[in-house]
Amino acid sequence: MAYTVRRPNLTFWEKLYLPNIVAGLAITFNHLKKMLKGETKVVMQYPEEKWDAQLPEYYRGAPTLVTDEHGRERCVSCQLCEFICPPRAIKITPGSLPTDSKFAKVEKAPQAFDIDMSRCIYCGLCEEVCPEQAIYLRKDYAVTGESRADMVHHKAKLYELGGSMPGLVHKWNPDK
Amino acid sequence: MSPILFWAFSALMLAFGVSVILNRDPVASALSLVASFLCLAALFVGLDAFFIGVIQVLVYAGAVMVLFLFIIMLLDLKAEKRRSFNKFALLGGAAVTALFVAGLLKVISAFPAGAKPFPALGVASVDDVRQVGLAIFTRFNLPFQTVGVLVLVASIGVIVLSRRQLK
Amino acid sequence: MDFLNDIPWMLIAASIAKTLFLIFGVVLPIVSYTVYAERRVSALIQDRLGPNRTGFPISLFGFEKDLQLFLGGLGQPIADAVKFLLKEEFTPAHVNKFYFWLAPVLAMVPALSTLAVLPFGNYLFGQKMVVADVNVGILYVFAIASIGVYGIVLAGWSSNSKYPFLGSIRASSQMISYELSLGLSAVPVLLIIGNLNLSQAIQYQIENGWLLLPFTDGNLTLRELLLWIPVLISFIIFTISMFAETNRLPFDLPESETELVAGYHTEYSAMKFALFFLGEYAAMIAGSSVIVVLFLGGWHIPFLPINTLESSTTPAGIALGFLHITAFFAKVVGILLFFIWVRWTLPRFRFDQLMKLGWLYLFEIALVNIFITAAILALVK
Ligand code: SF4
Ligand code: SF4
Numbered sequence: 001m002a003y004t005v006r007r008p009n010l011t012f013w014e015k016l017y018l019p020n021i022v023a024g025l026a027i028t029f030n031h032l033k034k035m036l037k038g039e040t041k042v043v044m045q046y047p048e049e050k051w052d053a054q055l056p057e058y059y060r061g062a063p064t065l066v067t068d069e070h071g072r073e074r075c076v077s078c079q080l081c082e083f084i085c086p087p088r089a090i091k092i093t094p095g096s097l098p099t100d101s102k103f104a105k106v107e108k109a110p111q112a113f114d115i116d117m118s119r120c121i122y123c124g125l126c127e128e129v130c131p132e133q134a135i136y137l138r139k140d141y142a143v144t145g146e147s148r149a150d151m152v153h154h155k156a157k158l159y160e161l162g163g164s165m166p167g168l169v170h171k172w173n174p175d176k
Numbered sequence: 177m178s179p180i181l182f183w184a185f186s187a188l189m190l191a192f193g194v195s196v197i198l199n200r201d202p203v204a205s206a207l208s209l210v211a212s213f214l215c216l217a218a219l220f221v222g223l224d225a226f227f228i229g230v231i232q233v234l235v236y237a238g239a240v241m242v243l244f245l246f247i248i249m250l251l252d253l254k255a256e257k258r259r260s261f262n263k264f265a266l267l268g269g270a271a272v273t274a275l276f277v278a279g280l281l282k283v284i285s286a287f288p289a290g291a292k293p294f295p296a297l298g299v300a301s302v303d304d305v306r307q308v309g310l311a312i313f314t315r316f317n318l319p320f321q322t323v324g325v326l327v328l329v330a331s332i333g334v335i336v337l338s339r340r341q342l343k
Numbered sequence: 344m345d346f347l348n349d350i351p352w353m354l355i356a357a358s359i360a361k362t363l364f365l366i367f368g369v370v371l372p373i374v375s376y377t378v379y380a381e382r383r384v385s386a387l388i389q390d391r392l393g394p395n396r397t398g399f400p401i402s403l404f405g406f407e408k409d410l411q412l413f414l415g416g417l418g419q420p421i422a423d424a425v426k427f428l429l430k431e432e433f434t435p436a437h438v439n440k441f442y443f444w445l446a447p448v449l450a451m452v453p454a455l456s457t458l459a460v461l462p463f464g465n466y467l468f469g470q471k472m473v474v475a476d477v478n479v480g481i482l483y484v485f486a487i488a489s490i491g492v493y494g495i496v497l498a499g500w501s502s503n504s505k506y507p508f509l510g511s512i513r514a515s516s517q518m519i520s521y522e523l524s525l526g527l528s529a530v531p532v533l534l535i536i537g538n539l540n541l542s543q544a545i546q547y548q549i550e551n552g553w554l555l556l557p558f559t560d561g562n563l564t565l566r567e568l569l570l571w572i573p574v575l576i577s578f579i580i581f582t583i584s585m586f587a588e589t590n591r592l593p594f595d596l597p598e599s600e601t602e603l604v605a606g607y608h609t610e611y612s613a614m615k616f617a618l619f620f621l622g623e624y625a626a627m628i629a630g631s632s633v634i635v636v637l638f639l640g641g642w643h644i645p646f647l648p649i650n651t652l653e654s655s656t657t658p659a660g661i662a663l664g665f666l667h668i669t670a671f672f673a674k675v676v677g678i679l680l681f682f683i684w685v686r687w688t689l690p691r692f693r694f695d696q697l698m699k700l701g702w703l704y705l706f707e708i709a710l711v712n713i714f715i716t717a718a719i720l721a722l723v724k
Contacts, residue, residue, distance in 0.1 A: 018579070021689065028388045028688045035387040042390045203442075203500065210493070230482045238489025239519060242496070246515045249500050249508070303478055305539055 055139050060122050062140040063115055064162030065155070066133075071164065074134035077110040081126035081135055089119035090126060113158060117143045118151040136165060181222055189215035202248045206241060213237045227305045361474050365458055369672060373679075374624040375420035381683050383416070388687045394419040430613035435502075438610060442501035447611070447618035450494025454625035457487045461632045462542045463671045464642050465649060467664030472642075473542060480541035481533065484633055485526055488588055491626060492518040495590075495597055498619070499607040510606030513694060514590065514597035520701040521587035521594075527709035528580035531573045531716035532637050545641035549649065553640035554578075566723045573716040578638050580705050580712070585630040587701065590623060591682055593689040594697060601691075631678035635671065642671035 013019060034040045044051065055061075068074050077094035095111025097104040126135045140161055145151040153161070192212035199205045213236045220229030312320050379394070386393030395416040434443060460480040464472030477483060492515055499511020532554060533539060536547045552558055554574050557567040587594040598606030608619045635641060643649075648663065692700070 021685075024688045025684060028684065031390060032384065032387045032684075035390060040390050043392050207493075207497075226477050226479045227482070230479045230486045234482060234486040234489055238486055238492075239522065242489070242492055242515050242519060245493075245496055246512065249496070249512070305479060 052139070059139050060124050060137040062117060062122075062138060062143055062153070062161060063120060063124075063126055063135055063158075064138045064140070064153075065113060065158040066136055066162040066165035067159065069164065069166040073109055073159070074132045074165075075110050075113065075130075076107050076132050076134070077113075078131065080129045080131065084125045084129045085120075086123060086125065087119040087121055089116045089121075090114070091116070110155065113155040115153045115158065116151060117145075117153055118148060133165075136162060138162060182219070185215045185218045185222070188212075189219070203245065206245050206248055209244075210237050210241045213241070225304055227308055357470055358474055361470070361472070362459070365463065365474065366455060369463075370455070370458060370625060370628055371621075373628055373672065373676065374621050375424065377624050377627070377679050377683075378423065378620070379416070379420050380680065381686075382419070384680065384683045385687045388684075397422050424617075427614050427617040432613045432615065435610050437503045439501040439503060442497045443610075444615070446494050446498035446501060447615045447622070448494070449497060450491065450622035451618045451625065453487045453491040453494070454622045454629055457484050457626075457629035458632070460484060460541055461629070461636060462545055462641055463632070464668035465664055467661065467668070471542070472664070472668060476540065476542055478538075478540045481529060481539050481544075481633070481637070484541075484629070485522065485529075488525075488626070488629070489518065489522055491622075494619070494622065495607045498611070499597075502607070502610040504610060506603040506605075507607045507609045510597040510599075510603050510609075514607060517587055517590075517594065517596060517697065517701075520698060521584045521705075524580055524701060524705035524709050525584035525588060527706065527713065528577040528584060529637065530709075530713045531577045534713070534716050534720060535570060535574070541636050541641075544636055545643060548640040549643050553638070553643070553645075555638040556640075566719070569719050569723055570716065573712050573719065574638070576708065576712045577716075578634075580709050581637070582634060583705060584701075585634065586682070586685070587697070589626045589630050589682075591627065592686040593692050595691065596694055596697060599691055627679060627682055628675060631675045631682065632671075634678055635674040639674050642667040644670045 031040070065073065065075055077092050079092050079094065082088075082090045082092045091112075091114045092110050093112040094108055097107060097109050122137065124137050127137050138161060143151070189212050192208045192215065195208040196205045196212065199208060213232060217229040217232040217237070220226075220232060383393040383395075393416070397416050397418040399418045399421070434440065459474045460477055460483050462471070462473040462476070466472070495514040496511045499507040499509075499514070502508070532544075535554065536544045538544065538547070548554060552563075552567065555578055557563060557571055586592075590597050596606075597603075598608065600606075603609070608616055611619060644667065647666075
């Protein structure tokens with residue numbers, strides 16, 4: 001049902017409109033003055049001032065690969081993340097663990113793991129889908145490069161960014 | 177006024193005038209008319225008649241033609257572009273032009289003063305705006321007022337007519 | 344080749360020199376820095392900073408760092424210009440090519456030609472600092488300003504798409520409506536001055552005090568005090584109409600971003616767009632100059648001596664001449680800042696409100712104002 005909003009009855013002074021314009025000008029001028037005198041401080045000067053300390057835990061920065069508490073890579077190259085990634089930023093070449101490894105017969109590991117950061121949209125679906133909790137979006141946001149090739153994060157870089165994440169998945173732990 | 181400027185602007189004015197008629201696109205015609213008005217204004221300025229020249233631009237090019245263009249664009253006259261020349265209309269137009277030119281020649285040849293070159297004008301020593309003002313408000317006051325009333329009646333008429341349509 | 348001798352070469356050379364100085368030396372730099380000021384002031388008003396980092400790109404020539412002057416960001420207009428020049432010049436397939444290319448020119452040229460009659464200074468080097476001292480100066484300004492709408496109208500029409508077209512339709516009706524109140528509100532001033540020549544307008548204000556501040560000649564008579572009321576009214580109406588004529592907010596309906604994408608220049612890019620953009624600012628400068636000439640005494644500085652034709656070649660005269668030119672453009676810049684300030688204060692009008700304001704209020708008030716002025720002029724001696 002449509003209903004009508006009653007317009008307020010304006011006094012002559014308000015209808016004149018000019019006084020209100022002057023009042024508005026005064027407000028904007030005050031903002032200008034305070035900015036010029038440096039009393040307002042809203043803007044952060046980015047490269048000099050950063051907000052890294054205040055980034056929340058759930059911040060979705062660049063996707064990275066993590067190792068577990070024993071320093072072993074968690075990714076088993078199941079390629080689920082490659083499959084789910086909307087912009088197809090991830091490219092995985094599956095490989096096996098070295099034969100001397102205790103787990104060589106049990107699991108696999110990626111031979112190559114590339115994330116093209118010029119494609120990634122930081123959606124977090126890879127983190128969501130990973131059954132091994134091997135891929136996490138960490139706090140790196142300044143991803144730069146001078147060429148397209150520079151923007152591809154290879155496996156080594158991904159582990160370097162990710163570091164280790166002592167975790168919830170315990171199947172690698174013989175004690176548990 | 178330098179004769180070069182006079183010939184240049186006259187030629188331009190006539191060229192644009194012809195293009196008003198020849199152009200099939202109404203917008204192009206209207207714009208040619210504007211350009212023609214501007215050249216005419218330049219001719220006035222060359223005669224030291226700044227006031228008339230500027231009013232020419234202000235009223236015709238600046239107001240009347242903008243309204244024209246406004247209407248033409250709103251109507252979007254596509255059909256006009258497709259229409260070909262009508263033979264009879266062309267013939268008729270040519271006949272009228274010939275008659276007009278003949279009449280003009282007749283009058284000029286019968287007017288001996290027209291054959292002599294006009295003595296050069298001195299540099300204008302009086303303010304032409306003042307002259308126009310004085311003429312309008314003293315010698316031609318009655319016609320001026322009458323025209324004013326006429327225009328007022330016309331504009332009131334337009335308002336009345338458009339009001340009635342609204343219902 | 345008789346007529347070649349008749350051509351006043353000296354006059355032509357002086358006029359060309361003055362035009363070049365005015366356009367390339369003063370107005371275009373002011374235009375580009377007005378754009379910069381617009382961005383900085385709008386940012387400051389909104390508690391932001393605006394472009395404050397672009398320095399002068401001397402690192403291109405092998406220096407370690409770009410030159411950062413006191414505030415920073417002063418190189419922004421250069422960067423903008425380079426960007427506009429290097430961007431792709433895109434002409435959509437569905438436009439009417441000839442008019443599409445013609446329109447930006449028609450937007451820029453009238454704005455710059457208005458400057459021809461503006462007296463931007465007193466005598467300097469034995470020359471009067473005005474390109475064309477015609478006796479219908481103010482009418483010329485109005486005439487050229489009214490031509491300015493063709494650029495917008497053609498841009499919208501030739502773009503062959505809906506939003507630009509709506510923008511240009513709005514522009515033409517807005518211009519025609521506000522030209523009336525603009526012209527009528529100038530009439531009281533012209534009645535007081537008694538002349539259409541802009542140099543004479545300044546001369547009058549030197550002798551009798553600026554119209555808006557009638558005490559600048561050192562004394563204040565009853566007549567001046569009475570006339571001050573209609574002058575103030577016409578100043579307000581003139582300024583409001585000038586906002587509408589130059590398509591500035593709160594009257595920028597032809598390009599209102601929130602409804603019409605970008606209005607008449609939606610389909611334009613790169614330098615063609617830049618011409619519209621610069622034309623708008625050049626028109627602002629022309630408009631502010633007219634306000635300065637009519638109401639704020641032009642180049643006059645109160646209580647300072649004034650150059651004559653003879654004294655303008657002496658060193659002191661040259662200094663004074665430049666001082667007067669500076670004073671003129673300082674006043675213009677002041678008005679420009681006011682334009683910017685208003686833009687970032689007021690929201691946009693609705694189109695019917697715009698039309699109502701123009702036709703029902705400003706037009707009538709300006710008319711009545713003429714009668715008041717005439718009565719005061721006739722009754723109070
Ligand atoms: S990161 Fe996770 S989802 Fe992706 S391949 Fe490795 S184990 Fe599978
Ligand atoms: S965050 Fe999204 S886009 Fe980026 S790699 Fe993961 S799934 Fe792909």
